Amino acid sequence: MSSTITPSKPDNWQQIAAPRVYATANPNFWGELVQETLALTQRLFIQLQRRPSTLIAGLIQPVMWLVLFGALFQNVPQGFFGNSHSYGQFLGAGVIVFTAFAGALNSGLPVMFDREFGFLNRLLVAPLASRFSIVLASAIFIISQSLLQAAVIVAGSAFLGAGLPNATGLATIALIVFLLALGVTAISLGLAFALPGHIELIAVIFVTNLPLLFASTALVPLSFMPQWLQVVASLNPLSYAIEPIRYLYLHNDWDLNSLVMAAPWGNVTFGAALLVLFGFATVALLSIQPLLKRGLA
Amino acid sequence: MTPAVLIQNLQKRYGTVEAVKDVSFQIEPGEIFGLLGPNGAGKTTTLRALCTLTTPDAGKIEISGISALTNPKAARQRLGYVAQEVALDKVLTGRELLRLGAALYHLPGKVAKQRIEMVLDLLGLQEYADKKTGTYSGGIRKRLDLAAGLLHSPDVLVLDEPTVGLDIESRFVVWDFLRKLRSAGTTVLITSHYLEEVDALADRVAIIDRGLVIAQGTPTELKDKVGGDRITLRIREFSPIDEAETAKTLLQSLPFVQEAIINSAQGNSLNLVVKAQTDALIVIQQALVQASLPIFGIAQSRPSLDDVYLAATGKTLMDAELAAASSRDLKAERKQNMK
Numbered sequence: 001m002s003s004t005i006t007p008s009k010p011d012n013w014q015q016i017a018a019p020r021v022y023a024t025a026n027p028n029f030w031g032e033l034v035q036e037t038l039a040l041t042q043r044l045f046i047q048l049q050r051r052p053s054t055l056i057a058g059l060i061q062p063v064m065w066l067v068l069f070g071a072l073f074q075n076v077p078q079g080f081f082g083n084s085h086s087y088g089q090f091l092g093a094g095v096i097v098f099t100a101f102a103g104a105l106n107s108g109l110p111v112m113f114d115r116e117f118g119f120l121n122r123l124l125v126a127p128l129a130s131r132f133s134i135v136l137a138s139a140i141f142i143i144s145q146s147l148l149q150a151a152v153i154v155a156g157s158a159f160l161g162a163g164l165p166n167a168t169g170l171a172t173i174a175l176i177v178f179l180l181a182l183g184v185t186a187i188s189l190g191l192a193f194a195l196p197g198h199i200e201l202i203a204v205i206f207v208t209n210l211p212l213l214f215a216s217t218a219l220v221p222l223s224f225m226p227q228w229l230q231v232v233a234s235l236n237p238l239s240y241a242i243e244p245i246r247y248l249y250l251h252n253d254w255d256l257n258s259l260v261m262a263a264p265w266g267n268v269t270f271g272a273a274l275l276v277l278f279g280f281a282t283v284a285l286l287s288i289q290p291l292l293k294r295g296l297a
Numbered sequence: 298m299t300p301a302v303l304i305q306n307l308q309k310r311y312g313t314v315e316a317v318k319d320v321s322f323q324i325e326p327g328e329i330f331g332l333l334g335p336n337g338a339g340k341t342t343t344l345r346a347l348c349t350l351t352t353p354d355a356g357k358i359e360i361s362g363i364s365a366l367t368n369p370k371a372a373r374q375r376l377g378y379v380a381q382e383v384a385l386d387k388v389l390t391g392r393e394l395l396r397l398g399a400a401l402y403h404l405p406g407k408v409a410k411q412r413i414e415m416v417l418d419l420l421g422l423q424e425y426a427d428k429k430t431g432t433y434s435g436g437i438r439k440r441l442d443l444a445a446g447l448l449h450s451p452d453v454l455v456l457d458e459p460t461v462g463l464d465i466e467s468r469f470v471v472w473d474f475l476r477k478l479r480s481a482g483t484t485v486l487i488t489s490h491y492l493e494e495v496d497a498l499a500d501r502v503a504i505i506d507r508g509l510v511i512a513q514g515t516p517t518e519l520k521d522k523v524g525g526d527r528i529t530l531r532i533r534e535f536s537p538i539d540e541a542e543t544a545k546t547l548l549q550s551l552p553f554v555q556e557a558i559i560n561s562a563q564g565n566s567l568n569l570v571v572k573a574q575t576d577a578l579i580v581i582q583q584a585l586v587q588a589s590l591p592i593f594g595i596a597q598s599r600p601s602l603d604d605v606y607l608a609a610t611g612k613t614l615m616d617a618e619l620a621a622a623s624s625r626d627l628k629a630e631r632k633q634n635m636k
Contacts, residue, residue, distance in 0.1 A: 027403070032403045035400050035403055036400055036401055036403070038400070039396070039397050039400030039401065040397070040401075042397075043386065043389065043393075043397055046388065046389060046393060047386070047388045047389075050388045050429075051388060117384050118380055118382055118384035119384040119385075119386060121350055121378075121380055121384065122380075122384055122398075122445075123401060124349075124350055125348045125349065125350060125373055125376065125378040126373060126398070126401035126402055127370045127371070127373035127374040127401075127402060127403070128370075128401060129403075
């Protein structure tokens with residue numbers, strides 16, 4: 001590097017030191033919140049654009065699930081998996097939900113790395129309108145990514161012969177993906193502030209990821225499971241996301257009263273499943289508040 | 298006049314470790330203030346409290362009269378913080394990173410653009426601005442960090458060990474920069490464990506040791522308080538010990554010599570503390586000539602900040618540094634710095 005700094009104009013030095021010109025006396029909270037959240041979200045999208053490998057993998061993986069896992073049970077007699085014409089059609093809903101879940105579960109990792117590398121300090125010394133914009137930006141980013149993945153899987157399933165839900169159906173799938181991703185992202189971000197480092201966070205992701213998949217209705221219907229697993233699967237939020245999506249794939253005439261799942265303690269309607277997901281997201285968001293307050297205080 | 302920074306009776310403990318026991322100092326607007334002390338003395342904790350990254354257990358912190366504890370947002374607006382370790386997003390370009398910074402300080406779009414160009418110009422970063430920060434050398438990274446700290450025209454720029462790990466040339470760039478900034482009227486607070494750095498840059502200094510401020514003032518004041526001048530004398534390039542002893546006895550009999558030590562690490566040279574007087578060197582030379590002793594080299598100097606530190610703590614900064622290094626718990630410190 002050159003040994004002296006050559007300022008273009010000497011008066012720049014005076015300008016740089018001009019005190020507090022831009023500190024607004026009466027800040028506009030919402031305007032500031034939007035500005036900082038957009039800037040933080042933009043950073044994540046720039047990262048994604050320059051390092052697209054995780055997104056590409058995140059798009060290839062569910063398609064592989066559909067193709068390979070679908071082929072695994074191809075020769076199962078028709079009607080074996082409820083009303084589905086094929087296992088592929090049955091599996092589509094599970095793959096949509098599992099992909100959104102896995103993506104959201106990883107959402108804490110970038111925040112954890114920001115903590116570890118000290119980048120978070122750079123954000124925390126800034127006069128943010130609210131430090132929750134940091135969390136908000138991650139949530140916006142992850143949910144957009146999940147919706148994009150869901151769209152690809154829906155298109156892929158249609159191509160593989162699972163059919164395509166109508167516009168209301170697609171919007172409902174988007175809503176379900178949104179609620180599940182929101183809740184799981186909240187938990188993952190909470191963990192990113194509560195755990196000591198990325199090793200621990202990865203360990204938690206590792207032990208949660210596949211067990212939650214197997215203990216849900218993603219791969220087989222509830223009726224295939226032993227009683228105890230039925231109980232577990234009926235407590236698993238993933239099931240409440242999977243079953244409504246699967247139902248609207250198989251039925252053209254569905255409404256909020258349609259029965260989507262027969263849990264050990266009673267039937268679950270479409271509307272009830274949505275309520276459970278809504279409740280899950282709300283509880284997740286509320287329960288991480290103390291963690292975030294501590295991490296961001 | 299309202300001080301630019303006021304810290305009063307600051308205390309912070311982490312578990313059983315009292316990182317900061319009682320630190321108070323005041324920085325006037327437009328000066329460079331140096332916080333000098335060995336690693337682990339509490340410098341970084343003090344800065345983190347000032348920059349609202351950590352909540353102190355007790356004490357008062359004000360920036361331009363605004364409490365950092367009760368009104369942190371307004372305090373943050375007036376501070377620029379340049380951490381010891383440069384944390385950049387490797388994937389972003391320098392300009393993108395500055396844009397992010399400008400948005401976090403809520404600069405309006407047009408102003409942000411103008412300010413970004415200005416800081417890029419000031420720090421000579423234009424040619425790197427559109428390259429990813431992952432490709433930057435250490436010096437360039439530091440310059441970008443300084444630029445980011447200045448975007449919002451802070452009243453006070455706070456720099457934690459700004460030249461640690463930099464090559465000599467980059468270090469002078471930073472010094473040059475800080476001096477220019479001061480002449481433009483910005484208040485600067487730096488921490489350092491490099492004596493020369495604080496001596497060369499700071500208008501006023503607080504020396505901090507084990508969580509306490511042990512001396513405070515301008516470097517000249519502090520050195521005057523320690524008193525006397527230092528004289529290093531070499532009889533020969535490598536003097537035999539008996540000759541050095543003879544010279545020592547001889548010089549100790551001179552009225553203005555307060556202390557004489559034989560430094561065996563430097564070829565048995567003599568280190569003298571003398572009362573500040575103009576003809577000390579001549580008198581010493583004459584005394585040696587009369588005793589038929591040769592002179593290889595002789596030099597007089599003012600006491601350094603290290604002598605100030607030595608006088609206050611009974612050990613040199615280097616020794617304190619080594620002692621601190623062996624007793625540090627790096628894992629615990631890392632945790633403290635992680636939010």
